[in-house]
Amino acid sequence: MRKKIVAGNWKMNKNLREGISLASEIVNMVDDEVMDDVTVILNPPYIHLESVGKLIRGSGKTYLGAQNCNENDSGAFTGEVSVEMLKSVGCEYVILGHSERREFFKESNEILARKVDIVLEKGLKPIFCCGESLDIREKGTYVAYVSKQITESLFHLDKEQFKNIVIAYEPIWAIGTGVNASSEQAQEMHASLRQHLASKFGSEFADEISILYGGSCKPSNAKELFAGPDVDGGLIGGASLKAKDFVDIIKSF
Numbered sequence: 001m002r003k004k005i006v007a008g009n010w011k012m013n014k015n016l017r018e019g020i021s022l023a024s025e026i027v028n029m030v031d032d033e034v035m036d037d038v039t040v041i042l043n044p045p046y047i048h049l050e051s052v053g054k055l056i057r058g059s060g061k062t063y064l065g066a067q068n069c070n071e072n073d074s075g076a077f078t079g080e081v082s083v084e085m086l087k088s089v090g091c092e093y094v095i096l097g098h099s100e101r102r103e104f105f106k107e108s109n110e111i112l113a114r115k116v117d118i119v120l121e122k123g124l125k126p127i128f129c130c131g132e133s134l135d136i137r138e139k140g141t142y143v144a145y146v147s148k149q150i151t152e153s154l155f156h157l158d159k160e161q162f163k164n165i166v167i168a169y170e171p172i173w174a175i176g177t178g179v180n181a182s183s184e185q186a187q188e189m190h191a192s193l194r195q196h197l198a199s200k201f202g203s204e205f206a207d208e209i210s211i212l213y214g215g216s217c218k219p220s221n222a223k224e225l226f227a228g229p230d231v232d233g234g235l236i237g238g239a240s241l242k243a244k245d246f247v248d249i250i251k252s253f
């Protein structure tokens with residue numbers, strides 16, 4: 001049985017006081033209202049991690065994640081944050097390859113492969129984002145494009161390593177736009193990605209990997225999106241900044 005996961009990506013939003021308040025609202029609601037079989041992950045900005053981590057500790061249902069990391073162990077990389085640092089404040093997950101990192105910070109599939117390696121080596125779990133632009137969607141080559149992202153950043157891993165990967169399919173045209181993929185479009189891509197994983201690792205193994213959908217997911221469309229048999233949850237941006245919306249999305253399962 002693969003894990004159902006809902007992760008909130010706060011991006012560069014909320015100051016520390018606001019972040020603590022949002023996290024404590026979410027943790028309390030999740031503890032009271034959310035089914036035990038859903039894993040909830042909060043991914044606040046780096047400087048909130050320790051404070052949010054303290055709130056999460058003891059929850060049992062909510063976990064801490066970062067939005068990025070550096071691909072090196074340590075050293076002269078001014079302004080960067082290492083996986084060891086993330087681990088030391090209680091992070092268990094790291095989002096990698098978000099389309100904003102790929103676009104604004106020029107992160108390539110090759111760099112992301114190195115980030116995946118160091119995250120796994122330190123015992124954390126990557127939430128690996130992939131997804132196509134509108135242009136590629138309209139050309140009809142989206143399955144090949146997204147499969148290539150997976151191949152180039154993840155297919156050097158063995159099964160033992162890969163079982164710690166969570167995949168997030170996030171069509172770029174749906175991120176922050178208010179226009180979500182339809183449940184059919186999401187299911188089509190998720191099934192194709194699972195097929196792609198099966199071609200490398202076998203279908204039994206591919207069936208165990210959680211594939212999340214991200215892109216304008218909100219309380220009003222989450223139930224429909226999550227109904228796809230290959231959709232195992234969501235990576236939520238804007239709607240994760242309001243405790244009730246985020247928890248309503250989680251409760252859509």
Ligand code: PEP
Binds near residue numbers: 170177237238239
């Ligand atoms: C995201 O950036 O990961 C995301 C899914 O954003 P939004 O939900 O705001 O579209």
